[in-house]
Amino acid sequence: MRAIVCKHYGPPQSLVLEELPEPVPGPGQLVVEVRAAGVNFPDALVVQGKHQYRPVPPFGVGCELAGTIKALGPRVGGFSIGQRVYAQGSHGAFAEVALVDADAVRPMPDDLSFEAAAGLSITYNTAYYSLVILGRVSPGETVLVLGGAGGVGLAAIEVAKACGARVVAAASNPEKLAVCAAAGADMLINYSAENLRERLRHFAPQGVNVVLDPVGGAYAEPSLRAMAWQGRYLVVGFAAGEIPKIPLNLVLLKGCSVTGVFLGEALSREPETARAIETGVGELMAAGKIRPYVSARYPLERTADALNDLLMRRVIGKIVITP
Ligand SMILES: NC(=O)c1ccc[n+]([C@@H]2O[C@H](COP(=O)([O-])OP(=O)(O)OC[C@H]3O[C@@H](n4cnc5c(N)ncnc54)[C@H](OP(=O)(O)O)[C@@H]3O)[C@@H](O)[C@H]2O)c1
The missing domain is CATH 3.90.180.10 (Medium-chain alcohol dehydrogenases, catalytic domain)
Known part of the structure; x- marks a missing residue:
């Protein structure tokens, strides 16, 4: 073979x-x-x-x-x-x-x-673990998905919509954003052409409740600055290649949390979390709410x-x- x-x-x-x-x-x-x-x-x-x-x-x-x-x-x-x-x-x-x-x-x-x-498995499990288990997204909250047209990003848009959230998807070109919209994103930002922080202020004047970040690099700080009081910033990955350095005063001022997402480690260390992810993703699939x-x-x-x-x-x- x-x-x-x-x-x-x-x-x-x-x-x-x-x-x-x-x-x-x-x-x-x-x-x-x-x-x-x-x-x-x-x-x-x-x-x-x-x-x-x-x-x-x-x-x-x-x-x-x-x-x-x-x-x-x-x-x-x-x-x-x-x-x-x-x-x-x-x-x-x-x-x-x-x-x-x-x-x-x-x-x-x-x-x-x-x-x-x-x-x-990997994209939806990561999205579910991030948004549902760690991010505790609830209906009506605003979720920002960076790299929205990527594997994890697109899965995250669907999972966030299934949670009843308003979803802002950010990606680097119109073709990618069109796929984000088809997956259910309510608001779109082309972060290669538009000012991310200004567009976020426009779409979410009260702030973004949850940020799912598989990209890192230069997008992290403007996203953190756009967060609502007691928001949750979910660190998923650094596809941009640069690990952002965050001024911790922003975390204090927003009363927000910054949470690391490490799916593989969670699956092996926490059997209950693993079962919850599998059940949750299975239910979303059976309900037709996620479509790879x-x-x-x-x-x-x-x-x-x-x-x-x-x-x-x-x-x-x-x-x-x-x-
Ligand atoms: N923490 C965990 O447990 C876990 C689990 C799975 C994956 N991950 C991580 O999550 C990230 C996304 O994984 P994925 O499989 O969804 O990847 P992917 O499909 O390639 O998506 C990554 C997205 O990042 C954006 N991006 C921005 N700058 C980039 C650059 N310089 N090079 C490549 N992409 C760039 C791209 O969107 P735009 O062009 O629109 O910006 C792309 O769609 C990776 O860092 C991966 O290691 C983490």
């Missing part, structure tokens, strides 16, 4: 497509024939050694997938060969066949495509292009590898 392997940390073009023996599932594991694998910004950071998670090379790349079960290891119950499943948290999703822990595998809803299911938006598909041999497109800000919503 063919798989994308990171042999040493470096840019996406240093990844290698290798022919490897098919994995054999051990106790508690199963083997999935991958039909689609979600591409996430953290994948691009991990292969460069720029993420907090630093596996030792060589390692298989890609951490979420959807496909059909090919083999079951000992002591795996509740699954059958050929079943359609999706999974998060495994290495080696960018491959024809992947080995996954049964604990991380879920049956796919019947009406979902492999491509949509492959991009379901897949904008492009890449074959395995174009994995580097997929990761570079993310790094170059060329992607809208989710992209997937289809082995």
Whole structure:
């Protein structure tokens, strides 16, 4: 079977497509024939050694997938060969066949495509954990989503709307903003062309209650300055590449909180939080309130292009590898 392997940390073009023996599932594991694998910004950071998670090379790349079960290891119950499943948290999703822990595998809803299911876990789990569990968004509140047309951003718009919030989406061009609007955003800001702080003052004169920030860089401080009393600023990531330094007097003056969002750590440290996220996202999916938006598909041999497109800000919503 063919798989994308990171042999040493470096840019996406240093990844290698290798022919490897098919994995054999051990106790508690199963083997999935991958039909689609979600591409996430953290994948691009991990292969460069720029993420907090630093596996030792060589390692298989890609951490979420959807496909059909090919083999079951000992002591795996509740699954059958050929079943359609999706999974998060495994290495080696960018491959024809992947080995996954049964604990991380879920049956796919019947009406979902492999491509949509492959991009379901990380973005929606991050958005739900941020906005519902940490941000406690309530109906009528105003939520600002930076990088609104990104994977996490678009998921966050849908989750915030499902919470009954007014959503301001900010992104870097009109095409991205049109997708934010289609996902439910009520107000749009092109932060490449408009003054973010002024537009926020216009849309939310009383201030923004919650900021979801997967971008960082120069957008963080104007967003914090636009917050309402006792707002919640959710630090999700730094796609802009620059970690902002915040004057803490602003936090005092707004009586607001700045909360770090670390989904992977929360899932492994807090079983109750993990269950709440899974249940919550499942309910939103069943209610038709979230619809994964897949904008492009890449074959395995174009994995580097997929990761570079993310790094170059060329992607809208989710992209997937289809082995
Ligand atoms: N904390 C967690 O648990 C967690 C979980 C998942 C992801 N993340 C982080 O969340 C962030 C977003 O992930 P994602 O998978 O949603 O990525 P994505 O789809 O690429 O979205 C990132 C967005 O950031 C914006 N951006 C601004 N400056 C950029 C730059 N210089 N390069 C690239 N993008 C830039 C882009 O929108 P515009 O062009 O419109 O500005 C882009 O749509 C990443 O930093 C990722 O590491 C964190």
